[in-house]
Amino acid sequence: MYLTTLDRSHLLAPMTITSGFPPDSTAIIRLHPEQQFQEMEGFGFTLTGGSALHLSQMRKEPRRRLLQKMFGTGKGELGVSCLRLSIGASDLDEFPWSYCDLPPEMADDSTLSRFSLANDTLFLIPVLREILAISPTIHLMGSPWSPPVWMKDTRDTRGGSLLPRWYGVYAHYLEKYLLAMEALGIRLSSLTVQNEPLHPGNNPSMLMPPADQLVFVRDHLGPLFRKSGRQTRIIIYDHNANRPDYPLTILADPEAAGYIDGTAFHLYEGAVETLSQVHEAFPDKHLYFTEQWIGGPGDFAGDFSWHIRHIAIGAPSNWARIVLQWNLSSNATYTPHTDRGGCTRCLGAVSIMGDEVEPQTAWYIIGHLAPFVRPGFRRIGHEKSPGVGVTAFIGPNRQLVVLMQNEAGEQRRFWIGSGNRYFPVDLESGSVGTLLIPSPKF
Secondary structure (H helix, E strand, O other), X not given: OEEEOOOOOOOOEEOOOOOEOOOOOOEEEEEEEEEEEXXXXXXXXXXXXXXXXXHHOOXXXXXXXXXXXXXXXOOOOOOOOEEEEEEOOOOOOOOOOOOOOOOOOOOOOOXXXXXXXXXXXXXXXXXXXXXXXXXXXXXXXXXXXXXXXXXXXXXXXXXXXXXXXXXXXXXXXXXXXXHHHHHOOOOOOXXXXXXXXXXXXXXXXXXXXXXXXXXXXHHHHHHHHHHHOOOOEEEEEEEEOOOOHHHHHXXXXXXXXXXXXXXXXXXXXXXXXXXXXXXXXXXXXXXXXXXXXXXXXXXXXXXXXXXXXXXXXXXXXOOEEEEEEEOOEEOOOOOOOOOOOOOOOEOOOXXXXXXXXXXXXXXXXXXXXXXXXXOOOEEEEEOOEOOEEEEEEEOOOOOEEEEEEEOOOOOEEEEEEEOOEEEEEEEOOOOEEEEEEOOOOO
């Protein structure tokens, strides 16, 4: 078992537990490996432009060691298996930009003649290539924060909506991005249509109501991808769990739904159980959890407890196939970020100060899942015990991984297992353990 305690005396600390026979009076959590649910695809972070800048400013060898520790799959390595990328700038870039910004004398560029990945080639693409050298099969997901301003009714990076006359051109813009990245050997597996489409106050950002996203996907992006034979998955919504009506509205249109792989969620508002509501309505569509921030300087005990309960346990338990924290890195001043709406306190999974690296709370949240629940594992059924949060998985060789959190106000002892094989687990109040049961024979 790998243990983390709220006082940080144990941080993913390994320990061995021996199986035994539980007393009749003890609490028992029975696992049901025969009950298998969604296949897991990955755990990780968003690689923002700011994160790429932090990494680029490190010397080569310290950066290599950090990337190996984060993306490697050896003993003691984090094993990050999914990265979200911003398509163009996010609010954690130095300034807002797109791949087709125009000089003042140009009103528009319907042929996308000025399209360029130039900004990404400065920091993000070189760092991403180093990551791919360590983890060539990592799942890459792209998310746009805003189209070029000349496509919007406000001609501003902040807020505004995509003008209907540019829907087709914007679809080509997104495909052009994917093609340009592929030409550099970087293939994205999935694409969310718009980051936080109901939050136009960020910089960059864009308002995209469900009716607009439906038309954009059904009449433009979906047909374009199908015509070109593109396999990149289209994922809708990418916003808070308080608005299940957004994806439900789009998925209710059969033609639009035919182009859509699934729905992405955040949890700044709403309850994570909402994901199951969307699954129940459209069980053939996938679900993803793509973002949750921790505000700096952070409170380890409170932040870690909340994120384990609602994100690490809650999101997979409600059908999420991917779980991502926001974002990969920060520095002592939480820069860079854009003005007029950039995040000024976003705490990364690591803080980078020159060549010095300090793991933060998100490192340990993802560290309780990513090294052990590899792509291809499936979530399995289990019984419940009061005061203990649990989610469990089975691997291709029938190895089991169980993430547990003591939600009670006192130390708990319980036994967990299946068939005739059970393990005693002792957790202090608030403590979290990941139990690994190799190749059990049930």
